[in-house]
Amino acid sequence: MKRHGTQNLKMIGVRDLRDINQTIFLHLVRDRQPISRADIVKATGLQPGTVSAIVNRLIKEKLIYEGIEGPSSGGRRPKYLHVNAESAYVLAIDLGVKESIYAVSDFNGRILTQKSVLTEGDPEKFLRSLSREIHALVRTQYPRARVEAVGVSVPGLVDRAAGTLIVSPNLGWRAVPVRALLEEELELPVYVENDANAAAFAELWYGPLDEVSARTLLCVLVVEGLGTGLIINGELHVGTSIGLGGFGHMSMDPKGMTCSCGRRGCWETFASDRATLDRYRRLSKSKTRVRAVTELIALAGQGDAAALETIKVTARYLGEGIASLAHGLSPEVVVIGGEITGAWPIIGPIIEGCIKSNYIVPPISFKVRPSSVLRPSLFGAIPIALQHCFGGGRDKQTNHVKVPQSFLNSGSRTPARFS
Amino acid sequence: MKRHGTQNLKMIGVRDLRDINQTIFLHLVRDRQPISRADIVKATGLQPGTVSAIVNRLIKEKLIYEGIEGPSSGGRRPKYLHVNAESAYVLAIDLGVKESIYAVSDFNGRILTQKSVLTEGDPEKFLRSLSREIHALVRTQYPRARVEAVGVSVPGLVDRAAGTLIVSPNLGWRAVPVRALLEEELELPVYVENDANAAAFAELWYGPLDEVSARTLLCVLVVEGLGTGLIINGELHVGTSIGLGGFGHMSMDPKGMTCSCGRRGCWETFASDRATLDRYRRLSKSKTRVRAVTELIALAGQGDAAALETIKVTARYLGEGIASLAHGLSPEVVVIGGEITGAWPIIGPIIEGCIKSNYIVPPISFKVRPSSVLRPSLFGAIPIALQHCFGGGRDKQTNHVKVPQSFLNSGSRTPARFS
DNA sequence: AATCTTTGTCATCACCCTTAACTAAGTAGT
DNA sequence: ACTACTTAGTTAAGGGTGATGACAAAGATT
Incomplete structure (x- = not known):
């Protein structure tokens, strides 16, 4: 028991402030792209100067880029901003009872490739062969892509910290070190989450929350x-x-x-x-x-x-x-x-x-x-992996990015139902 | 009120930062008093200079005060800090099915006076006579006290925003404008909350959460x-x-x-x-x-x-x-x-x-x-009222102070069971 | 007494958002 | 074409936050 002498209270500094705001900012751009700086000013209440500063920082970090100019609405034409979809790719794996699906997603959370395989055989063997298949696909189809992380959604009881599947009655698996196996094969950071939680997360990212x-x-x-x-x-x-x-x-x-x-x-x-x-x-x-x-x-x-x-x-x-x-x-x-x-x-x-x-x-x-997406547990695995990239508001304990509450008030322009 | 198009995203500024940290700070002092600046340095990880600055600010605002010096542990003797219990008082009302209890609490959340009355008669009449009784008690026993707010815990369905009791099957009440009634009689801001929620809140403040x-x-x-x-x-x-x-x-x-x-x-x-x-x-x-x-x-x-x-x-x-x-x-x-x-x-x-x-x-x-307290719904009404004073991290929608999560990691020195 | 440890203050810094004046580039009216 | 106005975005100075490190105060240790 750490009593005195240890730091158990965390105050926040200006650095945290910047990270938090930058995360909100990135989510805003992702959600409403294309978006101009002026739109951001209106949406956030930030000052024009601040917006420019943050935009420049994000452009320098290659997380967003400046696209074409938009139509004028009575004055100077706005320059549209987009998140750099190629800046990072992630892998999503949805382990299902009958079939498992894996997908490659860009930084926008849009699926580029998607494949499904039958879930069968010994868990360890299955996961190894699955990850080798994924590895091969990435190497051939996306040789130059910067794949950053892997999100796995599992129908069962998971130990989030250890990245293991403790037990899944429906899958018939028990004590499977999912993260260890996948990280060994794919050499990428792996995040394991329960499928229902992933589904909820999917709703957060892809759902029409404007209402x-x-x-x-x-x-x-x-x-x-x-x-x-x-x-x-x-x-x-x-x-x-x-x-x-x-x-x-x-x-x-x-x-x-x-x-x-x-x-x-x-x-x-x-x-x-x-x-x-x-x-x-x-x-x-x-x-x-x-x-x-x-x-x-x-x-x-x-x-x-x-x-x-x-x-x-x-x-x-x-x-x-x-x-x-x-x-x-x-x-x-x-x-x-x-x-x-x-x-x-x-x-x-x-x-x-x-x-x-x-x-x-x-x-x-x-x-x-x-749900807004057809296979929510798969789509949920994408943001679970993406949170690895959306640095900043990262919670060490849960390994989940906190999308600030206020962000949800924003009108989402996402189509009603993804395929 | 400038209705800027659609400002629906809230970024945080340095001001919010200060408020958040100050709230954490106050809670820390409240929880571990007496505490020295050096202890705070150890507990928070803040720099000595920063701690002194914040302490001075809080002292100037009369929220805390400097007490006697503590024993030396091999060097200069520490000056103990206490929260100023008299800086603000609050009222807590627990409406029960058989009896209702009201209490006067100091800024530390300690009950100074407590009385119980039978819950009977017409809701409006009962609340009016109850609040007149409370008003009289405050005027005679605490004539000079700065009473800041009232917390009410109700066994039923409440509309938190309006401060009304929508319906309470057990109480047999329906559509009672609790806040309006009490604010009219007591002339203080009133916060109405469900009793079970209040009880949970009580555990947060009075519970032994060190484990x-x-x-x-x-x-x-x-x-x-x-x-x-x-x-x-x-x-x-x-x-x-x-x-x-x-x-x-x-x-x-x-x-x-x-x-x-x-x-x-x-x-x-x-x-x-x-x-x-x-x-x-x-x-x-x-x-x-x-x-x-x-x-x-x-x-x-x-x-x-x-x-x-x-x-x-x-x-x-x-x-x-x-x-x-x-x-x-x-x-x-x-x-x-x-x-x-x-x-x-x-x-x-x-x-x-x-x-x-x-x-x-x-x-x-x-x-x-x-539970750590004997009548959790009453004790919960205290922090519900106190959050009115602990300015800063106040959520407009819910009207509840957010005790930052990190705060909970701190060891509480509160006795195991309050009377 | 000399030295070390602990406690607390002070001036200074880096950094974040704010303010406000500015440039850039378009529209609308005359 | 000219002026006035609107919208978009940049720049530089400024206020306020916690961070940093030198320093002062006060007691313990040798």
Whole structure:
């Protein structure tokens, strides 16, 4: 126990101030590019001189560059600024239960290349061969690129500090030193995060946050299992360094089915993709094996009553779980990710109705919507890697960049749904 | 008010920097007084010169003062610094279902006077007569005191921005403009907060946090109802401006009893004081009416088997709920407040055991303990009022001071349990 | 007494944002 | 074409922050 004599209080200096502002600044440019210095002045309230100074610094560091001039609006024409997409590349890996996806992203967080492989075999062997494949791809397709970091999203319990996967019931893995393995093969800094947390992070970067200044965002990721990630004050909430998959194992019914975690009636046993497919199997008695929720949605679209009913029930369970959590967290936005969101026209109204009837005061103060990206856990791995580059507001303990809360108030010009 | 186009991004300037550091500084002195400048140098890592400068500033503002000299440790003797307890007083009001307590506190957060009254009658009339009583007390007992603010903790749903109580099922109140009423009578700024959130805030100020650098703290307040408050990164988490009472209305059993909120099987229907007393009534069939959990604990101590069993069952429900939440929040500390904690020797082991058997990975990464103060919702109202004085790191939206996360790493010298 | 250690002050510095005057380059009215 | 005005961006001086290092004060150690 470090008592006296040790420095346990951190004051901030002008240097921290600069770093923080520079981070906000970079995010602003990234979010609204192309943007002129004058726009930045308006958006930040900074003085023109300060803006010029910071811009020049960032240009010197090659993080942004000056593009063409924009149209005049009654005066001198503005010079557009862009973040230098080539200044750094990152790798994103999304380890899924059936298939894993990896992607190369530029500094803007846009995916350049994306490939998927089947997740199979011994974890260590799989990760090694996967990273060799990635390494080869980078060497051939992006020989001159400056790849800076790797973000990995994993469906399970991770030790964020050590970069290991402690256990993943759905993946069937246990004690896998993900970071060590990948860093050895790729020779890049690796950041490991829970998939639901990554999904929440994705919403923070790619989501259309113009409608609401989200201080609190809850992300429910429905895949093989069910996890939740929490954004609080524009920051990914990670409690201890051990990152569990959120409220998926919240008990909803003491007499419910046994969960992969050993308890009974976890939310996951009601609303995860596996639970949904199991329910369909029991309900339909058809011989055709439905392997994915997308197939189920297709069936429902073709008039399969059992499929439709199955989806509706899942929606109800999702709504009930969200209602429970909303009481405790008072989020402004609840985002749902996963294949099930493909049936949003069906499930959306049900979820909202379910929340409405369960909510303590009828005018619901939050919004529920599907995720902005199709595979949130993959897209979330990108900013997780990018935070390595966006130096400055870096938290040593959590290894996550803090996007300042105020930043979220900015109107995002990102398209509604990425591919 | 110059509405500059869209200034929605807030950069920080040197002024903010100073305010933030000064707030940290004040908290440090408050927490470890008496403390010398040299101690502060060691604790903060600041330069001696800087420390002297800030100390002088604070002395000039009468927020702290220089006391006697301390013992030498081989050199010049240090001059002790204290926060000026008389520099400002605040009022704290805890509206309870049966009785309400109000208190006068000094700048150190120590209660000088404390009185309790029965909560009865029409809300508006009650609040008016209560505030007149408080006003009289302040005028007679503290005629010269500089009373700065009022903190109110309410067992119900509050609109933090408006300072109103939207609804409190347990109190039977609805749409009470608490702030407006009190500000009119007391002529002081009034801050209204949910009782469970206040309790969490109390733990932040009075709790012995030296053992753990709490980034996330969950406070479960068990009173007539059951609420939770959440501290994240040293900050009270308030989602939207509407503050619900936390996870008390998390559904645990779809076939459970009907709750005051209208739903079924809320956590509150299992583990709140009312639920506990109801359960005892059903179990014991004795004619003696037990009105408070303290009485129940006394009975258990006298060998009443039914009382003991009742308490044990409540403990189990508490443990189960905490286990559910812990998976989602990964807290470092879970604090339980309320009369039930009087039976900690009984309930503590049960709760821990219950969590252990329900937790996904056996080595529990958090600690469960009773609250540091006897009536956490009252004690929480004090810092809620004090944040009005601790200028600087004040958040306009939530009206709560942000105790910087780093501050929490400091060793607290506060006694373990306040009276 | 001489020397060392601890505590605290002072003047000076580097750095960040602010202020305000300035240049640059366009539009609109006459 | 000329003037007046608007918008965009630069530059230099200035205020305020914590950092730095020399120094003074006061007691302990030898």
